[in-house]
Amino acid sequence: MKKRFLDLDKILDNRIRLSMLSILMIEDMVSFKEIKSSLELTDGNLASHVKALEKAEYITIYKSFVGKKPNTEFKITPLGKKAFKEHLKKLESLISQHKK
Amino acid sequence: MTDYIQDLATIRGIMEKRTKFxxxxxxxxxxxxxxxxxGAYLAYRTIYYSDKTVYEAYRNGEWSPEIIQLLVIGFSVLILASLTGLVLSMRKAKKLGQDFWNPSAMRMISSFLVPLTAGGIFVMILxxxxxVAYVAPALLLFYGVAVYTAxxxxxxxxxxxxIMEIILGLxxxxxxxxxxxxWTIGFGGLHILYGAxxxxxxxx
Incomplete structure (x- = not known):
């Protein structure tokens, strides 16, 4: 079953990464903390997905300081936007094909 | 396949939550x-410093200068408040990097305007x-419903x-x-409190 869908973007074929990009599609800059609480993830879990998305160049990481606290924020890249839209289209067409 | 349906549902959920206005x-x-x-202060002066009571004039179906003055005050407050809300909300949207006219904004405005328009027409009929005595309660009540749905x-x-405006209207x-x-508590006090x-x- 899974084999038929091999043309899906492997990086986005994961609900957490897909959710992260959904948030970044709507909001320009979102902090690590906000994504963590919004998706109810642990630091380590989120960090591994961040790494995957950054490696694919789907997001850019911005590090700064708010007072003395380090603040990490993410922004989606044009490549990331494109990948997200294509992935969405594929999901929709897969589902509509399945219904027929 | 259910996984993919679930994926899409997740995306939709996040987007909806995030696109609240x-x-x-x-x-x-x-x-x-x-x-x-x-506005309330000016209205107070208009009503209580005039020679005859405004209510009396109303009952006689007269369009006295006082009544026209009250209507002008009311509409000026409404227009000023709406314009301020629009300008400041647009500025905030820009600051947040959001589109002002997102689908939630549209839905919010239409769900606000429908009860409010009904209320406005009802008040004119009153x-x-x-x-006249029921103008203020009706305005507060319809405004409360409009605010609640928005x-x-x-x-x-x-x-x-x-809900607070509805209770006040009742x-x-x-x-x-x-x-x-x-009117002063509902449109003045509550707005300042809620805005703060x-x-x-x-x-x-």
């Missing part, structure tokens, strides 16, 4: 309240039929404001002679 400006609520207070598309605090109906007092809460909670 969060650009609504608390500061504009405070300003709207201040305009309403100034004036026309000489039931609250579904923005911060949930807005719904609380709607109270005002019990004491029909005290319209201006309830929103401002400190979300904008600082």
């Amino acid at each position: 969060i650009s609504l400006s608390g500061l504009s609520g405070i300003l709207a309240g201040i305009y309403a207070l100034i 004036i026309w039929r000489g039931q 609250g579904n598309f923005t911060f949930s605090d807005v719904k609380t404001l709607g 109270l005002a109906a019990i004491y029909p002679g005290k319209g201006l007092l309830f 809460i929103m401002y400190f909670k979300y904008e600082r």
Whole structure:
């Protein structure tokens, strides 16, 4: 079953990464903390997905300081936007094909 | 396959949650309240410093200068408050990097305008039929309903404001002679209170 869908973007074929990009599609800059609480993830879990998305160049990481606290924020890249839209289209067409 | 359906549902959920109209400006609520207070003060002067009572003039179907003055005050407050809300919310949307006219904004505005328009027409009918005492309660009541339904598309605090306006409208109906007092609390006091809460909670 899974084999038929091999043309899906492997990086986005994961609900957490897909959710992260959904948030970044709507909001320009979102902090690590906000994504963590919004998706109810642990630091380590989120960090591994961040790494995957950054490696694919789907997001850019911005590090700064708010007072003395380090603040990490993410922004989606044009490549990331494109990948997200294509992935969405594929999901929709897969589902509509399945219904027929 | 259910996995993919679930994926799409997740995306939709996130997008909807994120696209609530969060650009609504608390500061504009405070300003709207201040305009309403100034308006109420001017209305108070118009009513209580005039030679004959405005209610009497109404009952006789006269369009006395006082009545016209009251209508002008009311509409000026409404227009000023709406414009301030629009400008400040647009500014906040820009600051947040959001589109002002997102689908939530549209839904929010239409769910606000429908009950409010009904209320506006109802109030005109009240004036026309000489039931002036019920103008303030009716305005508060319909405004409360409008705010409550619009609250579904923005911060949930807005719904609380709607309920408070509805309660105030009902109270005002019990004491029909005290319209201006309830009007001052509902449009002045509550807006300032709610605007301040929103401002400190979300904008600082």
